[in-house]
Amino acid sequence: MSYQSHADLGGRPNAEPVRPEPETELFHAEWEPRALAVTLAMGATGSWNIDMSRAARETLPDYAQSSYYRIWIGALERLLAERGLVAADELAAGRALHPPKPVARVLRADAVPAALAKGSPTERPATTPARFRVGDEVRTRAQRVNHHTRLPGFAQGKRGVIEIVQGLHVFADAHAQGLGEQPQWLYRVAFSGTELWGNDAAPGLSVALDAWESYLEPAA
Amino acid sequence: MSHDHDHEHSELDEMTLRVRALETVLAQKGYIDPAALDVLIDTYQTKIGPRNGARVVARAWADAAFRDWLLRDATAAIASLGYSGRQGEHMVVLANTPQRHHMVVCTLCSCYPWPVLGLPPTWYKSAPYRSRAVKDPRGVLADFGVTLPEGTEIRVADSTAEVRYLVLPMRPAGTEGFTEDQLATLVTRDSMIGTGLPLEPAR
Numbered sequence: 001m002s003y004q005s006h007a008d009l010g011g012r013p014n015a016e017p018v019r020p021e022p023e024t025e026l027f028h029a030e031w032e033p034r035a036l037a038v039t040l041a042m043g044a045t046g047s048w049n050i051d052m053s054r055a056a057r058e059t060l061p062d063y064a065q066s067s068y069y070r071i072w073i074g075a076l077e078r079l080l081a082e083r084g085l086v087a088a089d090e091l092a093a094g095r096a097l098h099p100p101k102p103v104a105r106v107l108r109a110d111a112v113p114a115a116l117a118k119g120s121p122t123e124r125p126a127t128t129p130a131r132f133r134v135g136d137e138v139r140t141r142a143q144r145v146n147h148h149t150r151l152p153g154f155a156q157g158k159r160g161v162i163e164i165v166q167g168l169h170v171f172a173d174a175h176a177q178g179l180g181e182q183p184q185w186l187y188r189v190a191f192s193g194t195e196l197w198g199n200d201a202a203p204g205l206s207v208a209l210d211a212w213e214s215y216l217e218p219a220a
Numbered sequence: 221m222s223h224d225h226d227h228e229h230s231e232l233d234e235m236t237l238r239v240r241a242l243e244t245v246l247a248q249k250g251y252i253d254p255a256a257l258d259v260l261i262d263t264y265q266t267k268i269g270p271r272n273g274a275r276v277v278a279r280a281w282a283d284a285a286f287r288d289w290l291l292r293d294a295t296a297a298i299a300s301l302g303y304s305g306r307q308g309e310h311m312v313v314l315a316n317t318p319q320r321h322h323m324v325v326c327t328l329c330s331c332y333p334w335p336v337l338g339l340p341p342t343w344y345k346s347a348p349y350r351s352r353a354v355k356d357p358r359g360v361l362a363d364f365g366v367t368l369p370e371g372t373e374i375r376v377a378d379s380t381a382e383v384r385y386l387v388l389p390m391r392p393a394g395t396e397g398f399t400e401d402q403l404a405t406l407v408t409r410d411s412m413i414g415t416g417l418p419l420e421p422a423r
Binding site: 033 | 235236237238239240241242243244245246248249250251252253255256257258259260261263264265268269270304305306307308309310312325327328329330338339341342343345346347348349350351352353354355356357358360363364365371372373374375376377378379380381382383408409410415
């Protein structure tokens with residue numbers, strides 16, 4: 001079956017307004033902070049990486065109909081089931097029915113501040129020279145791929161300019177598939193509005209995104 | 221997302237039970253420390269939020285050397301104020317100018333600079349924002365009640381990797397002699413995403 005992300009929304013027709021919110025409005029139901037916390041705590045066990053989480057979320061069949069924390073919970077249940085950490089009958093019963101499987105780490109309360117302050121940096125020491133330099137003109141890959149990727153559809157097959165060389169970073173496409181980190185050079189690439197949207201692009205618009213080296217070829 | 225009230229109500233009940241069941245099973249299996257969940261929630265409710273980012277912006281407005289450092293190596297400059305880590309491991313700061321206004325989005329999910337802004341607001345994660353920001357940023361700004369001069373370029377930053385972006389808005393006029401604390405009160409969350417502008421000082 002082919003990989004289908006429901007999350008690639010950039011440039012899709014959408015007539016709904018964006019609804020601003022006050023800064024203090026963090027959650028809209030009491031279960032939402034719990035959903036956030038269980039997701040972060042299970043992420044800290046090392047049973048999967050962030051790219052696997054994103055892949056699990058963006059391929060949920062009910063993605064478009066779901067609120068964001070509902071998507072997080074759906075993906076968390078899926079990741080747990082796929083690894084045999086929690087079975088469906090346990091979720092239905094609301095209690096553990098099978099012995100636990102070992103996990104690499106358990107995040108204890110007193111370790112939370114240090115774990116958050118450290119995060120999970122993705123930059124790796126440079127082992128190869130970067131193929132592109134600031135100012136180089138590049139073209140993004142035009143073909144779709146059959147796995148998680150971070151090149152949005154609206155920026156496929158487009159001509160842009162390298163603005164920043166961001167360093168060597170864990171390659172999300174490989175990392176999401178369990179193929180290891182396979183770090184690649186990452187670049188900030190800027191595109192004109194007309195390159196992305198044609199002649200009726202908004203005046204004065206440009207868009208920049210981060211693209212791994214294998215997404216890019218020198219522009220002919 | 222449905223706007224049918226009964227549906228929303230039943231979804232809340234369903235999700236409350238579903239999350240509670242999950243939390244119980246995970247704790248019984250020893251995968252999570254229930255006390256850690258409370259610390260995580262408290263952290264994002266009381267310690268890590270947009271006031272952190274406001275301090276970064278206020279410092280940049282008040283101190284030209286810090287501003288230069290922030291634009292050259294945002295990760296280190298921001299860490300010097302004590303903000304680092306999860307979802308802000310690699311930071312880049314985008315300075316607004318009279319010629320160019322920056323707006324940050326994540327069209328593919330909801331990537332957001334947590335150490336300086338906290339958790340993303342609902343609209344940032346919503347389909348309308350993620351769909352429209354890269355194509356019609358002035359239309360999005362209008363939803364926030366913001367109109368930029370006609371000639372201002374708009375640069376939209378899509379957060380597609382693990383680099384996170386913070387907008388450095390322009391310092392409002394009439395703030396000469398303000399302390400950093402006073403300046404920080406003018407910095408709104410939305411002005412650091414690029415969907416808003418800083419507050420004007422009271423006269």
